[in-house]
């Protein structure tokens with residue numbers, strides 16, 4: 001059952017009462033380079049016209065039971081890390097997780113209940129189902145004040161999520177500035193608003209793919225932090241109410257978005273981003289077809305007699 005924005009506000013206020021009010025963030029990220037401009041100047045220019053290329057998959061001769069296509073890693077040991085170990089700073093877990101889990105980036109447009117527009121990026125983001133289409137966004141906890149996007153989502157229950165393409169990234173990055181609540185990031189980003197159909201928040205015209213959505217649930221991720229006086233994160237569960245796809249990116253049947261137009265980015269560790277420029281295709285196996293294809297080698301792994 002959909003929760004009303006009012007009950008969501010209560011739930012979040014309950015959480016925020018226990019949030020610490022210190023203005024010093026435990027989330028200070030030290031710059032990686034002493035002189036980033038110098039490092040950047042030494043690198044080749046960005047080529048936005050490079051085509052999307054296809055290769056074979058890593059091991060086209062792979063057979064059932066073969067395992068990884070590169071077994072050299074088996075000789076290496078693994079280092080066990082307890083994320084809660086005494087003295088391990090929270091920021092170490094942040095750095096480890098973002099470098100270990102590449103993420104698509106959402107660019108979220110919301111409006112506060114008194115009408116101020118807001119734009120901000122979030123890469124703790126995924127589509128988690130298609131029927132109905134459901135998205136999740138993770139808001140990290142911070143001392144003092146909720147993220148404006150989260151506050152607006154809770155107050156109004158609405159947003160537009162755009163998936164970040166290469167041509168948007170500098171403007172998107174600029175909107176991550178922690179400007180005071182009530183100040184819009186639209187102007188400083190230079191992005192253009194376009195009207196939405198089912199929500200008040202506008203969508204980003206420059207985006208290839210945007211999704212209007214309504215908040216189903218905002219779940220406080222408080223599993224003991226509040227008691228310790230520490231800020232905790234929240235998870236927004238959002239149901240899509242409209243899709244918007246740039247006309248030159250949408251396939252004939254209205255089913256597919258062309259990768260060569262979409263050019264999505266992934267966020268990697270630290271300040272690193274990744275392009276999706278080289279791909280391969282790998283058909284998903286079906287049990288009946290794999291069994292029919294004797295050379296697949298699957299049969300020996302299944303106890304087919306027992307199932308007859």
Ligand SMILES: Cc1cc2nc3c(=O)[nH]c(=O)nc-3n(C[C@H](O)[C@H](O)[C@H](O)COP(=O)(O)O)c2cc1C
Pocket residue numbers: 105118119120121122123124125138139140141146147148149150172173175176177178179267
């Ligand atoms: C590419 C990118 C991804 C980000 N992902 C997240 C995220 O997933 N969760 C989060 O809480 N903050 C994330 N941030 C930081 C927020 O964008 C930042 O705190 C911003 O000021 C929030 O804006 P708001 O207060 O207007 O909502 C990200 C920043 C960047 C640049």
